[in-house]
Amino acid sequence: MNKKRIFSVAYMFAITLAFTSVVSAIHLVNQDKIKTNERARLQGIVLEVLGIRAPAGSTRAQVSDLFDARVKTVQLEGRSVYVGLAADARTVIGYAFGVSGPGFWGPIFGMIGIDPKLERVLGIAFYDHGETPGLGGRITEHWFTAQFAGKRLEATGPGQRYFTLKRPGTSQGPNELDAITGASGTSNKLELFLNRNLGDTLPWLRAQQAKGVL
Amino acid sequence: MAKAKAAQIFIKGFWEENPVSRQILGICSALAVTNLMTNTLIMGVSLIFVTAMSNVTVSALRNVTPARIRMMVQVLIIACYVIVVDIVLKAYLPDISRALGPYVGLIITNCIIMGRCEGFARGNPVWPSLVDGIACGAGYAAVLLLVAFIRELLGFGSLFGVPVLPADWTRWTIMVMAPGAFFVLGAIIWLVSNLGPKPKKA
Numbered sequence A: 001m002n003k004k005r006i007f008s009v010a011y012m013f014a015i016t017l018a019f020t021s022v023v024s025a026i027h028l029v030n031q032d033k034i035k036t037n038e039r040a041r042l043q044g045i046v047l048e049v050l051g052i053r054a055p056a057g058s059t060r061a062q063v064s065d066l067f068d069a070r071v072k073t074v075q076l077e078g079r080s081v082y083v084g085l086a087a088d089a090r091t092v093i094g095y096a097f098g099v100s101g102p103g104f105w106g107p108i109f110g111m112i113g114i115d116p117k118l119e120r121v122l123g124i125a126f127y128d129h130g131e132t133p134g135l136g137g138r139i140t141e142h143w144f145t146a147q148f149a150g151k152r153l154e155a156t157g158p159g160q161r162y163f164t165l166k167r168p169g170t171s172q173g174p175n176e177l178d179a180i181t182g183a184s185g186t187s188n189k190l191e192l193f194l195n196r197n198l199g200d201t202l203p204w205l206r207a208q209q210a211k212g213v214l
Numbered sequence B: 001m002a003k004a005k006a007a008q009i010f011i012k013g014f015w016e017e018n019p020v021s022r023q024i025l026g027i028c029s030a031l032a033v034t035n036l037m038t039n040t041l042i043m044g045v046s047l048i049f050v051t052a053m054s055n056v057t058v059s060a061l062r063n064v065t066p067a068r069i070r071m072m073v074q075v076l077i078i079a080c081y082v083i084v085v086d087i088v089l090k091a092y093l094p095d096i097s098r099a100l101g102p103y104v105g106l107i108i109t110n111c112i113i114m115g116r117c118e119g120f121a122r123g124n125p126v127w128p129s130l131v132d133g134i135a136c137g138a139g140y141a142a143v144l145l146l147v148a149f150i151r152e153l154l155g156f157g158s159l160f161g162v163p164v165l166p167a168d169w170t171r172w173t174i175m176v177m178a179p180g181a182f183f184v185l186g187a188i189i190w191l192v193s194n195l196g197p198k199p200k201k202a
Helices: A002-049 A060-070 A136-140 A184-211 B003-016 B027-032 B037-060 B067-092 B094-103 B105-109 B111-119 B126-156 B178-195
Strands: A071-076 A079-085 A092-102 A107-114 A121-128 A164-166 A176-178
Touching (some): A002 A071, A002 B067, A060 A079, A092 A184, A107 A184, A136 A184, B037 B094, B037 B105, B037 B126, B067 B094, B067 B111, B126 B178
Parallel strands (some): A164 A176
Antiparallel strands (some): A079 A092, A092 A107
């Protein structure tokens, strides 16, 4: 009886070691590729929200080169700001920074691009979320994100909101956007964290500009 | 292994004892990933791979694995294959990996895989176990694709993301949401149990 138990423990130990080793090896082999994919994706998103278009059909490497030429990554006080540059590689055309917060099912990560005067939105993209495909997951779709482009960044009304998501088809005011049908939960959460993130980051960016570091 | 026997195992797993429509297993993911056909297809392929490979491994180790810890061993094996699928998707199909999100990881909890390991692979040689795994995985994928076909068509007016119905098609929002999957799956199970082979009386 005792021998059997010892064998069970030893067997479980050995088989766990063997299988996790194989999985770890596969992970190690592919780690760089996964990291490159993720980096390329982030670079593509930063370019997109800054309105810097890569020619259609560009490869990952070409997008990466464009990013290196036109975007300067600045680390300030533990935050990353992506500074978009014009084709002359000197004139600042905008800033991009990450926005994130809890969604309906899990955290949502996005990137927003704004003009150098911090007055208007250039573009926005949401790239990581756990929302329901086809419902809340539609925050990544173009019709939704395109609504943000060109909006004035002014905190207005009760609660000092930058954006208000309205029932689809009823948005009229300058800071109003159409929410997503069937995904009120996601829309409400998104509005909440976007307003909070902007309310926090915009004054900080202004302060950095005043200091002359941006 | 005789070809006839392989075919028999396949038909049994794919149709006669279809995991979703007859055994009512794997329902959670059948409800969760069936509103878009592309996601469903990749999910189905991933599940076929994990079920087949887990079956093979469990079968290969069936004579050495102590019976009392076999469940732990099965979970370990299944989890390893699922992580491999996740890594491979992330590395080579990053777009699809993102579309599936958490559902790939949730293959671990799919009852079909453990059901086949416990119900078939544990007591059968490697080759029949492989066929059984592929058959059950394919049976699962087929039912899910059927559910997804109906849901995406009525819910979005598209198939595999390509619009097929006129633009003024009124989307059945309920089809996109979980209750839609309950209705469609329920109807399919009802049809299969009426039109399909009658379960043999024990």
